[in-house]
Amino acid sequence: MPDDVRTAAARAVTATSGFALAVDIGGTFTDVVLRHEGGASVTDKTLTTHRNLLEGFFRAVDLALDRAGIGPAAVTAVTVHATTLVTNAVIERRGPPTALLATRGFRDVLSIRNEHRYDMFDPQIEFPDPLVPDALVYTLDERTHADGSVAKPVDAVEASALARRMQADGVQAVGICLLNAYRNGANEQAARTAILAAAPGMAVTLSSEVSPQIREYPRASTTVMNAYTQPIVAPYLAALEAELARRGFPNRPLIMLSNGGVVGTRVAGGFPVRMIESGPAAGALAAAHFSAVLDLPRLLSFDMGGTTAKACLIEGGRPLVAGEFEVDRRYRFKPGSGFPITIPAVDMIEIGAGGGSIARVDTLGLLKVGPRSAGSEPGPVCYGRGGTQPTVTDADVVLGLLDA
Incomplete structure (x- = not known):
C-alpha cells in the first residue's frame, strides 16, 4: 500500500480520541506504534540517536503523529516505553564511578564471584571486569545473623566517615550489600541514612530492596549493577516524562520491565536493573498475543533487530519467565561467563546477529x-x-x- 494511502487510512480513524503510544529504543532503530482504540495502528521507525536518545524518541513519535493526523492530546490511553539504555550502559561501561559497601571481611565478593569455572579446561578463562574496581570497595563493621537478628548495628559515625571518603574518591553511586541483609535490611537502611546525611547527592541502592534473595554474589552483582546505572537512567526517565508533559501528552509514561510488566518512571529510575531486557520482553509479549489470536498455545518467537536476534518459547500462550539471567557474557553460550542478575525476566536466547x-x-x-x-x-x-x-x-x- 502506498504511503499516501496508508496515511489517508490512518487519518480516517482519528475522528475520536483514544490512542495508545509505544516506543522501543534499540541499538540500531527506534520504533514507534500508535494504536487507535478501534484497532487501527500506525507504525514508523527512525535511527537511534545514541548521543541523545530522546532526540530519536520524539523524532519517531512526531512521524507517527503526523501520519495519523493527530496531536499529543489525542494519546489518551497509555504511553509505554522500552529501551536498551541499561544494557548499553553496562556493556559499554558508561556508568559513573560506583562503590560497593560490604560487611567487613567480605570486600572481595565481586572478584571471588562464586568460584565457579564455566569452562574447567580453559587455562585462560575470562570473566567481565567488575563494575566496581577494588579501590572503590568499602566495608562496615556490622553483622546480621543468618536468622535476621542484628548482632552488631551500624555505627552512624563510621558510615558517615565512609561517605566522606567516597566523595573524596569521586564516587557518585554506591550499592550497599551487607551479609544476610536479605533476611533483615535494618543495617542497610541505617547505613543509607548515615550516608545520605553526609553526602546528600549520592545515589544509594540497597540489596535488601533490589534483590532480597539468598546467595551473596548474585545479590551483590545485582545491587552493583542497579547502583551503576541509576545515575544514568533516573535523569533520562525524568527528562522523558518532563518532555512528554511539555509537549501536551496527557499521561505519564509507563516503562517496560524485563518480566513484561510496566511501572512508572520513578520506580523504574530507582530500580533500573529491572529494565535490562525491557525491549526483548516486549517482543515476547507480542508473540504471546499472536499465540492467543491464532490459537497456537506453543509458539517460537524470533525477534531480529539491527544489533541482536532473540528467540523465546511461548508455552500455554505465555512466555517463560526466569528468576535469574546474565549480562555481558564473555562467551555467548556459556552460562557463568557474565554478571548474574537475580530479577524476573522473560527467558530467551539472545545472540549478537542482526541486520547491522x-x-x-x-x-x-x-x-x-x-x-x-x-x-x-x-x-x-x-x-x-x-x-x-x-x-x-x-x-x-x-x-x-x-x-x-
Missing part, C-alpha cells in the same frame, strides 16, 4: 558475522551514512532481497 552485524574474515580465514554491529552510526554501507564495513543488510541488498 558486521561480516569479516577471521585469522583462520573463516567468514564470521557479528557480534559487532554497525548500529545506527554510521550504519550499514547501503545507508549512505559513511559506513564502510559490510553487514547482513548490505548482503540482502546485493542479493536483491531488499530494495536499494
